Amino acid sequence: MTNPATTPSGQPLGISHKPSKTRAMFDDFRKRDEPAFIGYLPYGFPDSEYSLKAFDTMVRHGVNAVEIGLPYSDPVMDGPVIQAASKIAIDNGERIADVFKAVETVANAGGVPLVMSYWNLIFHYGVERFATDFENAGGAGIITPDLIPDEAGEWIEASDRHGLDRIFLVSPDTSDERLRIVAANARGFVYAASRMGVTGERTTLSASPERLVARTRDAGAQNVCVGIGVSTPEQGAQVGSYADGVIVGSALVHTLLDDSARTPKPLDEGLSALAAKTEELAEGIHNARH
Template sequence: MTDNATITPSGQPLGISHRESPTEAMFARFKARNQPAFIGYLPYGFPDPDTSLDALRTMVEHGVDAVEIGLPYSDPVMDGPVIQAASQIALDNGERIAGVFHAVETVAEAGGVPLVMSYWNLIYHYGVERFARDFENAGGAGLITPDLIPDEAGEWIEASDRHGLDRVFLVSPDSSDKRLAVVADNARGFVYAASRMGVTGERDTLGTSPETLVARTRAAGAANVCVGIGVSTPEQGAQVGRYADGVIVGSALVHTLLSDDGRGVRDRADGLRDLAAKAEALADGIHNAR
């Protein structure tokens, strides 16, 4: 139960939820099997709201353990061309933040761990407490905020504590040891280690900096560290899965639903078929990495 009798300096109730973190429970299961988890990303509303729900369900049914449901945004500073194109299609189709909770329910009902990845401005304008309440009620696990640092996340930290939600902050190879410690101390669920500086996208090679970053982040106190940005093949997934607690794949999955010119959508049946095949291949590489 949440005790709302005490009020914080910001005027919000201080009650803390004792709900177990579904994300941490997932990692515990995988660690017991000495396996990394597979986290897949797809923007809600792409290619259209109904098909996106089918796509999210397809991902879980074909090996994705946790799903980052993206909230499309008009100024996606971290996103590469593939995700930007998909997000713009979703926005053009009239995607609204309220609809994402149907996506959260879909992932949860399919047996996956539902995460939302969003730029902070969208959450702020929706209402932090309102979002946390609606997200919890839909069965959500946690929020990934690429442009929100712990130092400026007081309202979200309070709301996530009240509703038992994970908060996932990002670190990069350029993060100082002090910054890593701050992130590790304030994160819940896992820390998102960006494999390199720059935007998302498929890459031919990953280099050694992600492995070093994972080791540094663990040394700073993080219990679970997942690597994303640039992972696009089963071989790369296996490479990262040898040392990370989870492997995050976005653009390679989104790509299966885009047309060849990268500006439109593929035939629905063909796209879902290729998404299933891509998810299965990546899951096989990641889950058998060790």
């Protein structure tokens, strides 16, 4: 059987020359002097069909790129809201092989599909297999919060073969040398975590993400997006005034949960709340510089 990473004669496949969908999105927004709005939801929450409708709703109400989260049983970076949502998805039997339906849903709605995943999930699925399936579904890139460029050789090769974006994370504590390594190996954008610690909604944001964006650009990154803690239109506008993209997760996930933050709202109620929150955030983010 032919290795999917080789030609029929056994030669390694070359580098894809497909343009980056994510970079193209940022180029369009740069012409309008606007930041992009990137929204996160875990796939399979509250269940598969509900989540597909939620992804479609996000794009149709103002999200430009969607981070499709792969629920994981040991999410070291996720705060309580996303952990609760991920547990619901896992308990409902979410499977990694089904996530490509979500990728297709986002692409068909006109958004840029990204996957956010801890590396262990992709490694066990098979790096080349995941890259192939993700590309075929219309995917743009993968955000890997626990994978550093130094240990990403297999992923760098696979993403080059399939024309996929590699999105690594940096934080305010990242050294200038490390920023240069990330910028040199990233494709699409660099994810700047606004602070150390887990995800979650915050009432205020510090000045550290603005400094981090400037440092990451100085290190060679073309596009830098800020996430972790952004939950209001005002915070979105604050971050959007200097970042290429604003990433919102917990605040969107929260709209699909009831007051206990543990039980999903009924479908129509949840999607209505998600649409309203998305529009509110989109207005703040897209008008950040106007």
